[in-house]
Amino acid sequence: MGFLAPKSALSVCSLLFALVGVCSAGSDAPRGVALGFVFDPEAKCDPPCEHGGVCIRNNTCFCSKGYEGERCQYANCFPKCKNGGACLRPGKCRCLPGYGGRYCHKVTCSGGCWNGGECTAINGVAKCICPSGWTGSECQYPICPQGCRNGGTCAAPGICSCPEGWLGGACHTAVCSQTCLNGGKCISPNKCRCRPPFSGPRCEERKKSH
Numbered sequence: 001m002g003f004l005a006p007k008s009a010l011s012v013c014s015l016l017f018a019l020v021g022v023c024s025a026g027s028d029a030p031r032g033v034a035l036g037f038v039f040d041p042e043a044k045c046d047p048p049c050e051h052g053g054v055c056i057r058n059n060t061c062f063c064s065k066g067y068e069g070e071r072c073q074y075a076n077c078f079p080k081c082k083n084g085g086a087c088l089r090p091g092k093c094r095c096l097p098g099y100g101g102r103y104c105h106k107v108t109c110s111g112g113c114w115n116g117g118e119c120t121a122i123n124g125v126a127k128c129i130c131p132s133g134w135t136g137s138e139c140q141y142p143i144c145p146q147g148c149r150n151g152g153t154c155a156a157p158g159i160c161s162c163p164e165g166w167l168g169g170a171c172h173t174a175v176c177s178q179t180c181l182n183g184g185k186c187i188s189p190n191k192c193r194c195r196p197p198f199s200g201p202r203c204e205e206r207k208k209s210h
Contacts, residue, residue, distance in 0.1 A: 049062075051066075053067065098124075098126030109138070115139045133157025148160035177190055178190075181198070182206075
């Protein structure tokens with residue numbers, strides 16, 4: 001009872017040996033390691049065993065290496081998939097967003113982290129930690145604490161790129177191609193604000209008193 005019939009012993013044993021490296025010790029079977037379970041050649045498994053598993057008793061599957069579950073339906077990853085990853089097939093994990101590597105053990109930021117930013121997991125979400133002077137989801141934007149006025153843009157930490165006609169750390173100094181005279185002040189590109197009694201484009205004209 002419980003041993004394979006001579007005619008079927010060789011083929012089933014060969015299958016088991018191919019799957020797990022062991023076989024039953026039937027009289028006509030090749031010499032091998034005796035299995036610790038009774039193999040029933042008439043056994044039926046419904047639903048059937050998956051991923052090469054062998055039905056050894058009614059509704060009992062013997063799984064090939066790398067699979068587990070009642071029907072051998074689940075892949076087994078070792079080490080286990082980390083950070084919520086799911087085992088797709090033996091040794092292959094499907095990782096949640098923000099994680100990578102063979103076993104989902106690495107934190108990854110989808111767009112990368114620029115300008116010296118470091119990708120790390122915060123409350124299970126991958127984020128870039130930016131160095132001083134940079135901001136944005138990928139640390140792609142420089143910070144100018146002083147601000148950039150008059151249409152200027154922040155080109156690097158603390159450095160503004162100014163449009164034509166403006167200078168200064170915050171693009172706050174107007175440029176006049178010709179110097180304002182008589183105490184006049186350049187208030188916008190090529191425009192002088194004059195002190196009385198002077199006027200004109202360069203404050204060069206003195207108003208006559210009547």
